[in-house]
Amino acid sequence: MSEANGSTLAAVDLGASSGRVMLGRVAPDRLELTEAHRFPNVPVRLPDGLHWDVLRLYRDLLDGLAAARRACDGELRSVGIDSWAVDYGLLDAAGTLVSNPYHYRDSRTDGVAAEVHERIDPAQLYATTGLQFLPFTTIYQLAAESPVRLRHAEHLALLPDLFTYWLTGELGTERTNASTTGLFDARRGTWADELVRQAGLSRDLFGELRRPGDVVGPLLPEVRAETGVASSMVATAVGSHDTASAVVGVPAADERFAYVSCGTWSLVGVELDGPVLTAASREANFTNEGGVDGTVRYLRNVMGLWLLAESVAEWERAGLTSDLPTLLAMASDVGPGGPVFDPDDPAFIPPGDMTGRIADACRRAGQPVPEGQARTVRCILDSLADAYARTVRDAVALSGHEVDVVHLVGGGAQNELLCRLTADACGLPVVAGPVEATALGNVLVQARAHGAVTGDLWTMRALIRATHPVRRYEPRPRTSTDR
Template identity: 60%
Template structure:
């Protein structure tokens, strides 16, 4: 059977998140899209004397073990890799990795960001890159890295999915959706910004040629094929390697008038546009313009997301106060509405650690009493996230001049019924929740299209809508109560 015939094939998606990685196989065809988890492994950062690092060697070993497990299930048409954005590895002239990559939550980035902004100016950076200001953007991380001994030996910068693809295939390239998150990408021209790279004293040769989702990335190296049991010559296909870009591919929208929230560790809330919005108003509102599949623009803002809840649970577990998520959500549903509200984007919430204490500090600084139970904290977090979704999507609509008629919540957060219902209530818009595995589905779909099994982006989304479990939420309750809560939060 030809892989390019209008039939079906199985693809392997390597999907790495901030806390875990997995390899998922997907059987895809014009009328079928079924996922099977082949292997899951932990992604545990390592704190070394010089900072917080990703154990990228363990991630690569987990990837190899996952592909080995996938191969035992039958023929694999190709492999694709997606991960989080902004983090990178430096390679020397021989292609060797110069130290474990830094974690974006490492505290080295703040001062470097100040230096870059003083040198280039926030307006100029935004006019070129269209990127939301976050202290861990790649451009700032590279500035922080310059003081290291590794810097002088560096010859290539590879973002995490490009690094893993390089180790699988030996080929070097930069996938465009992830490249667009670096702050060194020209949002208008659609390529690396030579002028910005030169102005920051970086070497243009360090940044590899760009690849589009669907492009061939190479084939498995012989030793990789031998270890995994996959055939020599198995292709690696470039997918939308930024996990959010892959997730947006799998938004089950049936028309253009939608907003999305890709909800996991982060909530990424925004619109899909045909061109970037690079106005001063957009910069001041801290919206980002990142590339999507087929030249689309993901116009969005990062919101702290389910990280807040997971760090609370981690703290309670360490204290011996563990409760299952279902129990906590039940307590949250019964807790008093709007008793405590926070700004999820306060930078105090960015590092790992005791999240309940940091929530207490923000609440007390704004004259609010901290919750008196875990359920109260959960309600505080989820109502605050729903209000952040409301604020972000309304601002995006105003800045882009496009009013959405529905919100699609995808990713792990789509399983959280309270968050989905409260997002509908807060925004006054219907919410479609799911698929939860949007990132892996988007990865698989781009591979399937490269092999001729599905058509354009609209066709991919129709296939998701036909084949995946979705839930629908309509606004309920008193909209004015959410209006009052939003006004109260703005005053704090």
């Protein structure tokens, strides 16, 4: 693609179970994505706990950039990186990684939040950060840190910023991910210095903040030599929390929408101009996270397709049917009115024995235990749809932001049964797609930074609507057998 016709860009999208490098071609009337490289993201359990294999991920990132360079019809202009939130690497004074970053599902944070809340009033935390309670938020992870690791640490780099640092040599923290740490002031848009002090942390750990669209800098010579990209290529900050990029990729036509960014986790909420920091919002466990262009992602985490993925992996180990399309077809034949459970129970956070924990949750809720694979899959999807609907209703009530449609983006948009059940549970139309909303949001923020597109979020969303098909599911009338 020539400079006059737009930009060719690389989007690195790291998920909790897999990553990919996508090649984006963007112009005012063009938005195309091609997968250059996909790779697994497999955590490693060491004697001290569960860790991310960040060196393996970085190797795949470099391989992906090389593959994108080979596949493109022009010079790659920029790369942007997004990933899940809260996890980080600690760097010493020389910029060397102190040790492997921990996985947010590691058990080291069990009970730590209560200890932090003895020092910092949870109401004060919420009034400053606007974050929902999650036991693995960065502030709690840091409270669980080894004093030895902290003693050697000079810098904290959230994972997208760590990889950007390795590409460019430039340290900094992108704001949408900073907003998930529990150490960021939701009103001021800065690090919450008083909370950092109360948490017993050094303010020097937390780097200069970047906005989505800021150009970080050129790639290091050794990176260019290894990947073959041009000396003109740069790294550009995007909505580095993957949900921030995914919400950019929601093809909404106006403000009256809710979204479900559905993958390993499901993030369910609305887009606002400012945070909601009321006591009612705190009690409902809603979060206020930074979005692109100063927006607020007012949402609640729902456990997501992790429940289904872990169940399928369990069945595969047992030699049972593990083909997901087959399981979904079987679940579609199960009628409505079956058991539901609370997917946000912390018991579902660790890996392993998912179907046993689902059975226990149904018993505790006074519900029948789902028997067999089909009923278990249907129970998971009914429970997720029920949680999505409850969360959308709560978001509307707490924020006063009315919605007419629910946009479901990400991998879950391919799950027809989940989309149908969500429309029924919400009583609202569900627009499913695009599946690649996160990568689309990533490349669009880069493209705007480099002049390939202009305008605000609505201009970018209009380009998505014009170039990417979606599927609409209307809610069906409830019957006496429905919940």
